[in-house]
Amino acid sequence: MNNLARLSDEVLTTRLQRAAFSYLIDYANPATGLVADTSRPGSPCSISVVGFALSCLPIAVGNGWISRADAARRASRLLKFFMQSKQSDAPDATGYKGFYYHFLDMETGQRVWQCELSLIDTALLIAGVLVVGVYFDGGGDEIEIRELADSLYRRVDWRWAQNGTEGLSQGWKPECGFLHYGWEGYNEATILYILGLGSPSFPLAPAGYVTWGLTYQWEHLLDRDVLYSGPLFTHLFSHAWIDFRGIRDAFMREKASDYFENTKSAIVIHREYGERNPHGFEAYSRDFWGVTAGEGPAAEECRENGRDRRFYGYMSRGVPYGPDDGTIAPWAMLATLPFATDTALAGTRRLLEKYPQVCSQDRFSSGFNPTLRVGSGGWLSEGWFGLDQGLLVMMIENHRTGLIWEIMRRSRYVRDGLKRAGFEGGWL
Amino acid sequence: MPLTPRSKPEDEETFLRRVRPSDWNNPTPQKTYDLAIVGAGPAGLAAAEHAARHGFRVALIEHNRLGGNSLNVGSVPSKAIISTARVYGTMQDAEAFGAPIPSEPALDFCQVMARMRRIRTRISEYFSAYNLNALGIDIFFGNARFESVDTLLAGDTRLHFKKALIATGARPEPSDIPGLERTDYRTSTTIFDMTALPKRLAVIGGGPLGCELAQAFCRLGSHVTIVQNSPKFLPREERDAAEILSRSMARDGVDIRLNTTVVGARREEGVRILKTVNNGVESEIQANEILLSIGRAANVEGLGLEAAGVEFDTEQGIKVDDFLRSTNPDIYAAGDACLALKFTNAAQASARMATQNALMQEQLRWSQSPIPWCTYCDPEIAHIGLQVWEARRQSIPVKTFTIMMHDVDRAIVDGQETGFVKIHIAETSDTILGATIVASRASELINEMAVIMNNGIGMMALAEIVHTYPTQSEAIILAAQAYKREFDKTSHHAESGA
Numbered sequence: 044m045n046n047l048a049r050l051s052d053e054v055l056t057t058r059l060q061r062a063a064f065s066y067l068i069d070y071a072n073p074a075t076g077l078v079a080d081t082s083r084p085g086s087p088c089s090i091s092v093v094g095f096a097l098s099c100l101p102i103a104v105g106n107g108w109i110s111r112a113d114a115a116r117r118a119s120r121l122l123k124f125f126m127q128s129k130q131s132d133a134p135d136a137t138g139y140k141g142f143y144y145h146f147l148d149m150e151t152g153q154r155v156w157q158c159e160l161s162l163i164d165t166a167l168l169i170a171g172v173l174v175v176g177v178y179f180d181g182g183g184d185e186i187e188i189r190e191l192a193d194s195l196y197r198r199v200d201w202r203w204a205q206n207g208t209e210g211l212s213q214g215w216k217p218e219c220g221f222l223h224y225g226w227e228g229y230n231e232a233t234i235l236y237i238l239g240l241g242s243p244s245f246p247l248a249p250a251g252y253v254t255w256g257l258t259y260q261w262e263h264l265l266d267r268d269v270l271y272s273g274p275l276f277t278h279l280f281s282h283a284w285i286d287f288r289g290i291r292d293a294f295m296r297e298k299a300s301d302y303f304e305n306t307k308s309a310i311v312i313h314r315e316y317g318e319r320n321p322h323g324f325e326a327y328s329r330d331f332w333g334v335t336a337g338e339g340p341a342a343e344e345c346r347e348n349g350r351d352r353r354f355y356g357y358m359s360r361g362v363p364y365g366p367d368d369g370t371i372a373p374w375a376m377l378a379t380l381p382f383a384t385d386t387a388l389a390g391t392r393r394l395l396e397k398y399p400q401v402c403s404q405d406r407f408s409s410g411f412n413p414t415l416r417v418g419s420g421g422w423l424s425e426g427w428f429g430l431d432q433g434l435l436v437m438m439i440e441n442h443r444t445g446l447i448w449e450i451m452r453r454s455r456y457v458r459d460g461l462k463r464a465g466f467e468g469g470w471l
Numbered sequence: 472m473p474l475t476p477r478s479k480p481e482d483e484e485t486f487l488r489r490v491r492p493s494d495w496n497n498p499t500p501q502k503t504y505d506l507a508i509v510g511a512g513p514a515g516l517a518a519a520e521h522a523a524r525h526g527f528r529v530a531l532i533e534h535n536r537l538g539g540n541s542l543n544v545g546s547v548p549s550k551a552i553i554s555t556a557r558v559y560g561t562m563q564d565a566e567a568f569g570a571p572i573p574s575e576p577a578l579d580f581c582q583v584m585a586r587m588r589r590i591r592t593r594i595s596e597y598f599s600a601y602n603l604n605a606l607g608i609d610i611f612f613g614n615a616r617f618e619s620v621d622t623l624l625a626g627d628t629r630l631h632f633k634k635a636l637i638a639t640g641a642r643p644e645p646s647d648i649p650g651l652e653r654t655d656y657r658t659s660t661t662i663f664d665m666t667a668l669p670k671r672l673a674v675i676g677g678g679p680l681g682c683e684l685a686q687a688f689c690r691l692g693s694h695v696t697i698v699q700n701s702p703k704f705l706p707r708e709e710r711d712a713a714e715i716l717s718r719s720m721a722r723d724g725v726d727i728r729l730n731t732t733v734v735g736a737r738r739e740e741g742v743r744i745l746k747t748v749n750n751g752v753e754s755e756i757q758a759n760e761i762l763l764s765i766g767r768a769a770n771v772e773g774l775g776l777e778a779a780g781v782e783f784d785t786e787q788g789i790k791v792d793d794f795l796r797s798t799n800p801d802i803y804a805a806g807d808a809c810l811a812l813k814f815t816n817a818a819q820a821s822a823r824m825a826t827q828n829a830l831m832q833e834q835l836r837w838s839q840s841p842i843p844w845c846t847y848c849d850p851e852i853a854h855i856g857l858q859v860w861e862a863r864r865q866s867i868p869v870k871t872f873t874i875m876m877h878d879v880d881r882a883i884v885d886g887q888e889t890g891f892v893k894i895h896i897a898e899t900s901d902t903i904l905g906a907t908i909v910a911s912r913a914s915e916l917i918n919e920m921a922v923i924m925n926n927g928i929g930m931m932a933l934a935e936i937v938h939t940y941p942t943q944s945e946a947i948i949l950a951a952q953a954y955k956r957e958f959d960k961t962s963h964h965a966e967s968g969a
Contacts, residue, residue, distance in 0.1 A: 157752070228723055257864055259870055260859050
């Protein structure tokens with residue numbers, strides 16, 4: 044049993060942040076630097092987790108958890124690995140056209156699980172690459188980091204990923220080519236488009252971003268205006284890197300809002316949904332929310348009030364249209380710290396008080412479902428997921444110092460990408 | 472011993488007597504018809520009745536049965552079976568309503584089909600050959616073929632016309648899946664001929680009919696697998712609606728294979744096998760029956776359209792302008808033969824409009840008629856007007872007011888909380904552009920939106936219309952009231968600022 048809930052806000056968040064960061068160190072392969080997707084034995088590397096891990100290095104230096112030299116060494120090792128790894132259309136390569144496969148073997152870096160060459164996960168990786176490329180601005184070894192980061196970014200062939208269309212597919216496989224899945228409706232892909240637009244070598248045409256925007260839905264939902272997207276993480280991922288306060292693209296100018304404000308609205312809707320709790324899930328309230336992508340109880344079933352409750356495994360859950368099976372991500376409320384500080388802390392404290400098992404060794408689990416009774420408590424996912432830990436480190440830091448936002452403001456590629464997407468105003 | 476209503480042989484005889492009398496003699500043609508109609512499906516029948524009631528001389532030519540797909544193998548039989556499946560599904564959910572699950576919910580498929588045929592017979596009466604004849608309509612059974620710009624053959628009989636309407640409908644889109652032809656698969660035309668419930672049914676295609684029948688047969692007891700080559704069902708609908716349907720079907724037990732392509736089919740020892748590929752991974756589906764439902768192709772071949780100066784293509788059907796006039800200004804088209812929206816109500820509405828334009832000197836535009844449509848799954852998915860992406864493509868700033876059905880009292884009372892009402896408005900006004908409804912009876916609720924939109928009622932006025940309570944249509948009023956609250960709030964802020 045932990046006593047985290049009794050700590051002051053500052054002590055609590057710092058302790059959770061540091062523990063989350065330590066995941067990115069503890070579960071990294073010392074030879075390649077690749078970071079495991081989860082803490083479970085045999086887990087492959089997830090390239091997006093590597094993107095978060097790279098982004099967290101300046102945070103760790105700033106907080107005195109590791110030295111700048113150590114951070115530079117870690118960054119350099121990873122960038123070299125990605126630069127030197129096999130890029131080809133062979134099924135066992137590490138990447139192709141500058142993109143990378145979603146999951147890689149922790150030892151060899153080769154593609155595993157016949158997974159897809161993932162556009163969004165590559166974008167999250169490259170975002171981390173750009174962070175270290177900007178942050179390490181000194182001489183000596185840091186010069187090489189900047190050069191490698193620049194080369195890795197320039198190598199990504201975003202135009203190829205358009206497959207002759209204006210939009211972007213979600214991925215590609217050597218076995219079947221581009222996946223049918225595209226990007227429909229607002230979601231976490233903003234950073235993907237911005238990085239693609241900012242490329243000096245293979246830039247996306249701005250029309251692609253405009254076309255994607257045509258699928259946005261501006262809704263008055265649960266008494267609040269919002270650019271709708273169901274899963275909470277979609278309102279957070281791009282914001283881990285980019286400070287959207289006061290900068291607006293054409294869509295947000297039309298709505299007299301910005302994406303930062305929109306995430307605040309989404310949080311209000313998630314809390315309102317928790318309060319209304321239409322499906323009668325255990326614990327849901329204005330201070331118990333966080334329906335998002337994450338692990339769930341999978342094939343478990345229970346019958347309640349004459350109806351079967353269905354549970355899902357790893358899936359992108361959303362509010363209010365679902366899917367929702369009573370599973371929340373315990374880390375999600377705290378990850379909203381930059382947008383709704385008081386409610387993020389209140390919800391997290393209440394969660395820690397009532398269900399302390401969701402946080403072991405000061406790290407939050409991926410999923411928790413108190414509706415499904417397992418033993419004395421609800422269902423809890425096993426171990427930790429790297430994405431959750433990385434996002435939490437960055438969001439706590441952005442709330443506290445805005446460090447990552449400040450670093451990315453200095454990236455000319457990001458600035459170019461934002462401008463080509465039509466963003467203007469504010470710090471831009 | 473309880474009496475069980477069974478389909479009497481005379482039901483089917485009565486049905487056939489109404490839709491294709493065996494003793495029918497085609498009439499002696501009149502010198503010239505005001506309107507010659509090719510095809511007696513929903514469009515042709517609606518046009519024939521409309522014109523005849525206005526005193527015009529009408530010839531109606533049908534090569535098969537009156538009623539077209541809708542009555543014979545489409546809307547009517549499918550909805551009859553879906554109704555039974557709903558009852559059966561509700562029986563399984565009885566405990567949720569505080570009642571025990573019936574001890575013997577076993578199903579007699581023959582009775583289900585017999586009920587369907589009784590219903591079809593009953594509905595066929597209104598447009599029976601004899602009733603149409605009594606209206607003064609000359610019915611010719613036989614193949615139709617245009618000879619020139621103002622004559623056509625009905626079988627061997629030459630008909631002269633002032634105006635003509637092509638209402639030949641559509642047929643199930645064929646497939647080029649290798650080997651499928653040899654599996655003796657079914658389509659919407661033949662699925663209702665089944666005499667036994669298939670133990671395993673594979674449905675190819677996740678459009679409206681494929682989804683409806685997949686869910687219905689699953690509820691009746693078949694193990695159903697549905698294969699859709701795109702990432703979501705119902706490509707015409709918005710993502711949230713399609714995903715809710717997907718989860719509802721999964722809850723019923725339908726095995727869902729999205730983003731999956733059927734690349735081959737074969738038959739081995741009586742078992743039909745589909746070979747599929749999903750993201751490069753191959754697998755197989757075994758079934759006792761296969762339903763192919765990948766769309767509908769307009770019936771435009773063999774009609775002599777070239778002789779009549781009517782342009783067409785096999786993908787889009789008859790080329791028509793906004794007045795439903797073909798490239799021959801005296802020949803119009805209606806329904807599935809020319810429309811992208813292949814629904815019975817669209818066929819009937821377009822037929823009436825074409826008739827008025829052709830015979831009554833009107834200039835009615837098809838593009839100005841909001842046509843509601845519905846997919847009759849559970850929950851039903853209905854839409855009218857513009858989709859959000861259509862409005863945004865036209866650079867119309869659009870805002871959607873959404874009410875979740877789980878916030879509507881009657882939906883809670885009915886245990887039908889899945890779904891939503893979304894009303895899309897032009898953001899700088901209260902003008903309603905369109906609506907999407909996902910609800911147990913969305914097909915009924917969308918008609919209220921049709922009345923509202925056709926009468927130009929805006930959100931402010933809608934918010935003041937009193938409804939009965941409790942009703943699921945209250946969701947529409949709640950959306951309008953949310954608009955009014957926002958409007959009042961904005962006005963108040965503006966006044967305060969001033």
